Amino acid sequence: MNRVALAAVALALVIAPGGGAKGQARLTVLAASSLTDVFPLIDGSESYSFAGSNQLAFQIRHGAPADVFASASPSYVQKLFRDGLVERPRTFASNALVLAVPRSNPAGVHAIWDLRDKKVRLVIGSPAVPIGDYTRRVLRRLGLASVLDKTVSQEPDVKSIVGKLALGEADAGFVYRTDVRAASGRLRAVAIPAWAQPAVRYQVAVVRSSRSRPAARRFVRLLSTPRARRLLIQAGFTVP
Amino acid sequence: MRRAAFTGLLAVALTFTGAFLLLPVLAIFLEVSPGRLLDELQGDVALDAARVTLKTNGIALALIVLFGTPSAYLLATRRFRGRTLVVTLVELPLVLPPAVAGIGLLVAFGREGLLGGTLHAAGISVGFTQLAVILAVMFVASPFYIRTAIAAFEAVDETMLDAARTLGAGPARTFFRVALPLAGGGLGAGAALAFARGLGEFGATIMFAGSLQGVTQTVSLAIYQEFDVNLDAALAISALLVLVSGALLLSVKVVSARAPFVWTSSPRFARSG
Secondary structure (H helix, E strand, O other): OOHHHHHHHHHHHHHOOOOOOOOOOOOEEEEEHHHOOHHHHHOOOOEEEEEOHHHHHHHHHOOOOOOEEEEOOHHHHHHHHHOOOEOOOEEEEEEOEEEEEEOOOOOOOOOOOHHHHOOOOEEEEOOOOHHHHHHHHHHHHOOOHHHHHHEEEEEOOHHHHHHHHHOOOOOEEEEEHHHHHHOOOOEEEEOOOHHHOOOEEEEEEEEOOOOOHHHHHHHHHHOOOHHHHHHHHHOOOEOO | OHHHHHHHHHHHHHHHHHHHHHHHHHHHHHHOOHHHHHHHHOOHHHHHHHHHHHHHHHHHHHHHHHHHHHHHHHHHHOOOOOHHHHHHHHHHHHHOOHHHHHHHHHHHHOOOOOOHHHHHHOOOOOOOOHHHHHHHHHHHHHHHHHHHHHHHHHOOOHHHHHHHHHOOOOHHHHHHHHHHHHHHHHHHHHHHHHHHHHHOOOHHHHHHOOOOOOOOOOHHHHHHHHHHHOHHHHHHHHHHHHHHHHHHHHHHHHHHHHHHHHHHOHHHHHHHO
16 A cells, blocks of 8 residues: 555545444534533433533534534524524523632632622633623622622633632632532532522524434434433533 | 646645635635625624733743743754653653643543642642633644754854863853754744644643633634624634734744755854854
């Protein structure tokens, strides 16, 4: 075999899509960061791309090849639906916000009101990501909007908030209840009063430009099977 | 004839490479009108980001040059056991993924990191401050300077250094009066490269320093944030970064193209020395 052929084979190996052993292409699922742990448990055979919902929506709008979009907030997926880019979205899970602190709790935050009274290095999501939007709504409802002045960083997605808290770099941050569970003991949750909770609904939709829409619809249906619902509940979500 | 055909093939390849590299850069300028770009650059986010970037990168570059120059001189002029290992260590940040740099800095200088307790006792808090941005920039950009500086010092004609010593100059005087001026062009090029790399620093900074407008949000972080909020502003800051980085690279080329002529005219040095 000459060198050119070798190079061609190497290139083909690099470019060829992974999987496909059963002759069936893997779906590309774009999903909110907070679904990072649970989606592969529900279906381990698809390829996932986890990021902030707003970024994923931007990618779909600009023609990124995708089959399914699962968003941490209805707003992004509904906007795509109105513009005819995805099929009708459906709600498959809900989540709640918590105030997370490192296990060592360096600032001694035990209640949400401590944010107002104590010296706290607060990390929140940027206004454009769902978690950042929810955080601002919660603080307004609690009359704690001034606490935003204690922000030391605005992160691009919820996993970055979790990381800064897990390493003890920040004192407190708003994340989803499921993130605290996923952080395996490195974080502690401080509850937010139920009356101040926003409705954190996760919606999923099939992307219209998908080349395997039947399989994508099967994936969406899979999310409401008893097994998937059980896994979602175990991860800390509530299911409709 | 065959030679011409071959050159033609090479030219085709170059055309593709050039077009591929040029297109994304050009698209940034074509997506929005120049007037709009200028307007967006006067926004709070862009101005704050420019200020933060210039301050942190200026300090970082000064520290890189201050510590990097003597380090590079030592590595270029002395041979010792473990030298290869030290050079490899200096070059390591070049190939490390930014995420690795970020998490490394966190567990080293972070509040619960290796030096966290010591720094805290000294009253220094690194996380989420401009100091964190400076450290991140220094970590990723210093190899660009030190590598170039080593090469520049190695290119200095050793007979010059010998001559200086023969004429009675001590090692420090030789360094400051002979080696440093002779390597000046290379050092300048290295500093420009390091500065350009520092301007574009993103991954380590967002992990280690976070992102807060007016405090730690550098131009790269501002682009990432505005990408969600205001795409025009993101494009405007990107365009500015393209221009500045391009100018820096070009200045490196101009400096290093001229430098050798100065270095190799040994008779003149012999006379003026």
